[in-house]
Amino acid sequence: MRTIQTSTITENIKEMCIEANHFLSDDMKAILEQKAEEEKSPLGKQILEQLKENLQIAGTDMIPICQDTGMAVIFMEIGQDVHFEGDILEEAVNEGVRQGYVEGFLRKSVVGDPLIRENTRDNTPAVIHYEIVAGDKVKITVAPKGFGSENMSRVFMLKPADGIEGVKKAVLTAVNDAGPNACPPMVIGVGIGGTFEKCAWLAKKALTRTVNEHSSIPYVKQMEEELLEEINKTGIGPGGLGGSTTAFAVNINTYPTHIAGLPVAVNICCHVNRHAVRII
Numbered sequence: 001m002r003t004i005q006t007s008t009i010t011e012n013i014k015e016m017c018i019e020a021n022h023f024l025s026d027d028m029k030a031i032l033e034q035k036a037e038e039e040k041s042p043l044g045k046q047i048l049e050q051l052k053e054n055l056q057i058a059g060t061d062m063i064p065i066c067q068d069t070g071m072a073v074i075f076m077e078i079g080q081d082v083h084f085e086g087d088i089l090e091e092a093v094n095e096g097v098r099q100g101y102v103e104g105f106l107r108k109s110v111v112g113d114p115l116i117r118e119n120t121r122d123n124t125p126a127v128i129h130y131e132i133v134a135g136d137k138v139k140i141t142v143a144p145k146g147f148g149s150e151n152m153s154r155v156f157m158l159k160p161a162d163g164i165e166g167v168k169k170a171v172l173t174a175v176n177d178a179g180p181n182a183c184p185p186m187v188i189g190v191g192i193g194g195t196f197e198k199c200a201w202l203a204k205k206a207l208t209r210t211v212n213e214h215s216s217i218p219y220v221k222q223m224e225e226e227l228l229e230e231i232n233k234t235g236i237g238p239g240g241l242g243g244s245t246t247a248f249a250v251n252i253n254t255y256p257t258h259i260a261g262l263p264v265a266v267n268i269c270c271h272v273n274r275h276a277v278r279i280i
Helices: 006-022 026-038 042-061 089-103 160-182 196-206 218-232
Strands: 002-005 071-079 082-085 127-133 138-145 154-158 186-194 247-257 262-269 276-279
Touching: 002 006, 006 082, 006 089, 006 138, 006 276, 026 042, 026 247, 071 089, 127 196, 154 160, 154 196, 160 186, 160 218, 160 262, 186 196, 186 218, 196 247, 196 262, 218 247
Parallel strands: 002 082, 071 127, 186 247
Antiparallel strands: 071 138, 138 276, 154 262, 186 262
């Protein structure tokens, strides 16, 4: 059994909130560079170059990559041999978000009630997903999610007979409906299977996967590649102003489901796809 102080969780999450809002992960920087070189549309290429310049300014001057610094989504993979001491874990996580957004001068975008809509003024509470895994480590992924792209996400409760083609049609429908509103180029997380809520979690988690890393399941990998090709043929392009770079990646996660259903979720993220990962 390994003991971890919850103050360590708080400190790391504080730092990760600031990091994710100012610096892209290495895979996102690499794909942005690659697509800026490959884009054939002059306007699309210009927009991608502007995004690169924006990224450089954000890191140099410590200005957030985007003014929408998102709602903090936290994935925690907790080893079953870990024991926490200190504050309640959820309180420690939210304290880390509070400190990160207040001390990092990040925009506070969370309202305490979805209808009364009074701002909490510190971007808490976060949305926290817990998993218990083997081992004595804690893997934390902080993924601030802006709502320009979040609002474009969809859940489809398909029939089993719809099959692979039905899934692909659903994904393409979501992307075409989103158009420029999701701040393309996009990263598209897809969850297939489980239940109504499970497929949405799968899609959200898929966004944190490295963009050049495909599913280990052959037919799923093929779907990822085919969908990315089809999406980039739509011509939506960078900023929605035309071009061949509408999406950087399509990441699909699957899970067993009921004989009577085929749930599919499409969680779209904008070109920054912010996330920071640490293992404690």
